[in-house]
Amino acid sequence: MPLDNKSIIKGTYFPPGDKSISHRILILAGQVIGKSEISNLLEGEDVLNTLKAMRLLGVQIKKKDKKYFVFGVPPGGLFQPNQKIDFGNSGTGIRLLSGLISSNNIEVKLVGDRSLSKRPMKRVTEHLSRIGARIELKKDLLPPIKLKGTGNAVPLIFEIPIPSAQIKSAIMLSALNTNGIVKIKEFKTTRDHTENMLKSMGYNIKVKEKSIHRFIEMKNNKELKTINYNVPGDPSSAAFFICAACLRPGSKLIVKNILFNKTRIGFIKTLKNMGGNIKVIRKRKIHNEFIADLQIEQKKNLNSTILKPADIPIQVDEIPILSIAASFANGLTVFKGLKELTVKESNRLLLIHENLKKIGVKSKVENFDLYIFGNNYFKKGGAIIKHNDDHRILMSFYIANMICKKNNVIKDKSCVKTSYPTFFKDISQFSN
Numbered sequence: 001m002p003l004d005n006k007s008i009i010k011g012t013y014f015p016p017g018d019k020s021i022s023h024r025i026l027i028l029a030g031q032v033i034g035k036s037e038i039s040n041l042l043e044g045e046d047v048l049n050t051l052k053a054m055r056l057l058g059v060q061i062k063k064k065d066k067k068y069f070v071f072g073v074p075p076g077g078l079f080q081p082n083q084k085i086d087f088g089n090s091g092t093g094i095r096l097l098s099g100l101i102s103s104n105n106i107e108v109k110l111v112g113d114r115s116l117s118k119r120p121m122k123r124v125t126e127h128l129s130r131i132g133a134r135i136e137l138k139k140d141l142l143p144p145i146k147l148k149g150t151g152n153a154v155p156l157i158f159e160i161p162i163p164s165a166q167i168k169s170a171i172m173l174s175a176l177n178t179n180g181i182v183k184i185k186e187f188k189t190t191r192d193h194t195e196n197m198l199k200s201m202g203y204n205i206k207v208k209e210k211s212i213h214r215f216i217e218m219k220n221n222k223e224l225k226t227i228n229y230n231v232p233g234d235p236s237s238a239a240f241f242i243c244a245a246c247l248r249p250g251s252k253l254i255v256k257n258i259l260f261n262k263t264r265i266g267f268i269k270t271l272k273n274m275g276g277n278i279k280v281i282r283k284r285k286i287h288n289e290f291i292a293d294l295q296i297e298q299k300k301n302l303n304s305t306i307l308k309p310a311d312i313p314i315q316v317d318e319i320p321i322l323s324i325a326a327s328f329a330n331g332l333t334v335f336k337g338l339k340e341l342t343v344k345e346s347n348r349l350l351l352i353h354e355n356l357k358k359i360g361v362k363s364k365v366e367n368f369d370l371y372i373f374g375n376n377y378f379k380k381g382g383a384i385i386k387h388n389d390d391h392r393i394l395m396s397f398y399i400a401n402m403i404c405k406k407n408n409v410i411k412d413k414s415c416v417k418t419s420y421p422t423f424f425k426d427i428s429q430f431s432n
């Protein structure tokens with residue numbers, strides 16, 4: 001059923017495989033000689049582009065009965081591809097693979113779609129140049145990335161000033177073929193799946209967290225081991241369903257097998273602070289990642305909340321859908337420090353603000369802080385949503401139909417395929 005202001009979210013939901021983990025398991029399994037096995041890989045376009053890239057770099061990947069089998073090459077053993085590599089819409093793909101390639105003695109051109117071609121790459125390549133890779137960017141900032149890696153990477157100490165798991169992971173992947181100790185200092189709020197996966201694969205990695213920082217030490221004196229990995233459900237995809245359930249008293253949703261890593265579930269804490277009735281009913285740890293089953297049983301309307309800049313990285317991809325929850329929550333919600341949102345698949349801060357206005361919600365942006373004046377009244381809706389092919393903006397403003405008198409118009413829904421190809425099918429199954 002299409003979503004509208006009478007929809008209630010009910011049922012048992014298995015979110016699709018986590019996007020961040022799917023990219024990383026393809027890349028890391030691709031650095032081990034032997035057979036690794038992956039199940040529940042997210043078959044979104046972003047991840048499939050990483051898969052194609054790994055194949056072009058010499059890794060064999062086969063699919064049988066929904067499972068992927070990866071036969072990797074050793075660190076430093078990537079093949080010279082005979083064509084440029086296209087990452088489509090994926091910032092994670094292009095940035096992580098820049099890191100991996102930078103310490104291999106090959107020459108590659110990495111390109112992306114219109115949106116990716118506008119996203120900053122210098123934040124990654126400035127670190128990779130230091131190890132000895134030779135890199136050219138368009139206007140010294142943007143893709144295409146022309147990258148000549150080095151087979152003799154210099155082990156260094158890196159400090160990352162931006163809270164970004166993509167920058168950190170690019171450096172970590174370059175370290176796989178760097179002799180000596182590589183040290184990284186970054187913000188502990190960024191997602192740590194690369195670290196967790198490397199630990200599970202037997203790599204020599206030490207991770208410490210102290211006050212606001214994380215310190216990583218890597219030494220490539222232990223070989224990576226093959227792995228059997230069942231990718232847990234993506235909290236960033238589940239966030240649309242969990243927020244939808246919290247919007248509407250009477251909803252009852254069970255979420256199964258969701259990745260419950262603390263760097264990814266900030267939005268759950270935020271929704272609970274707003275009055276969301278979310279309970280963990282089972283929790284376990286597999287391959288150094290927490291995984292949980294949740295129950296959402298909403299009995300009352302939400303209230304407003306305030307997020308500080310330090311809270312943002314742990315829910316950076318969920319701000320668009322949280323802005324819908326805030327619109328229907330009583331009081332003034334403030335999300336502070338959203339600068340990173342302006343360099344995502346679109347300028348998300350701008351699009352959230354513009355679309356909220358279109359559907360009849362008052363909001364303002366000041367110094368990268370977003371103010372949303374929410375209440376439990378239905379909004380006028382009936383707007384043509386401007387999504388600029390940004391999957392998370394599109395899905396968030398589709399959920400917004402639940403809080404509007406009149407459904408909004410979304411033209412060309414195809415961009416959901418980047419992260420969540422079955423979004424519309426799934427949401428229609430859980431909305432009554």
Ligand code: S3P
Binds near residue numbers: 165
């Ligand atoms: C990701 C990290 C985040 C996030 C992106 C996925 C990752 O980006 O927004 O969707 O898998 O490492 P930044 O690291 O640039 O914040």
